[in-house]
Amino acid sequence: xxxWFSQASANDTKIWITxxxxxxxxxxxxxxxxxxxxxxxxNAPAMVKWVTFGSSAIGLVIGLFLSTYxxxxxxxxxxxxxxxxxxxxxxTKRSFYLTTCLSGILVSLVHLVMIIITGGVINQTVTxxxxxxxxxxxxxxxxxxxxxxLHKIKxxxxxxxxxxxxxxxxxxxxxxx
Numbered sequence: 001x002x003x004w005f006s007q008a009s010a011n012d013t014k015i016w017i018t019x020x021x022x023x024x025x026x027x028x029x030x031x032x033x034x035x036x037x038x039x040x041x042x043n044a045p046a047m048v049k050w051v052t053f054g055s056s057a058i059g060l061v062i063g064l065f066l067s068t069y070x071x072x073x074x075x076x077x078x079x080x081x082x083x084x085x086x087x088x089x090x091x092t093k094r095s096f097y098l099t100t101c102l103s104g105i106l107v108s109l110v111h112l113v114m115i116i117i118t119g120g121v122i123n124q125t126v127t128x129x130x131x132x133x134x135x136x137x138x139x140x141x142x143x144x145x146x147x148x149x150l151h152k153i154k155x156x157x158x159x160x161x162x163x164x165x166x167x168x169x170x171x172x173x174x175x176x177x
Contacts, residue, residue, distance in 0.1 A: 005148040013094050013101075020072060020101035021060060027108045027115075028056035035120025064100055071096040071142065078158040086152040095145035103138045129172055135167035 003010075032053040036044070070094060079086060107130050114126055139160040146156025 008091075008094060008098055008145070008149060010090075016101040016105070018100055019063070020064065020104050023105050023108045023112075024060045025057060027112050028053050028060075030112060030115055031120075032056065035115050037102050064097070064104075065166050067100045068093065068096040070166075071099070071159070074166075075155070075159050079164065080153055082158065084152060084155050084157060087146075087152055087155075090109065091149055095142060095149060099138055099141040102141055103134055106137055107134045128175070131165060131171040132168065135164050135171070138167055139164035142157050 032049045036049065036052075075092060075096075079083075110131055110133070111122075114122055114130075142163055143160035144158045146152045146159060150156070
């Protein structure tokens with residue numbers, strides 16, 4: 001696995017981005033059409049379900065780019081604070097794209113399986129667990145990419161910890177509502 005992390009290429013990024021979109025679109029299809037939320041979409045007209053599916057697809061694209069460039073901004077800030085030499089820009093962005101895709105695919109597959117098992121009824125506990133798993137996997141992946149691909153251990157630790165905290169903030173806020 002370490003070998004793959006050290007040799008992640010642009011082709012790998014394209015493959016994982018494609019898989020990310022496929023898996024998340026299947027999840028969006030299941031949520032909008034197969035097992036819609038009972039209170040919201042079960043008796044809704046088809047147009048509402050299509051709008052839900054379409055907005056999910058748009059959200060996937062926007063989410064991928066936002067998470068990548070927010071991560072890159074965090075990297076840039078920590079690089080300035082720690083006075084580190086810049087890493088290869090393409091490899092750094094590739095690390096953030098791959099981290100988002102791998103984490104997203106893992107969580108989406110688990111979410112899809114849970115939707116199928118429960119017949120579309122996902123409770124708050126499962127959602128919180130998935131959010132925490134997503135945050136931990138994201139932090140672990142970005143740390144691995146920074147240490148193995150970019151050879152920036154201290155910077156990787158700082159970026160991973162910051163991303164972990166940022167990813168957990170909405171979950172923590174949701175617990176106290």
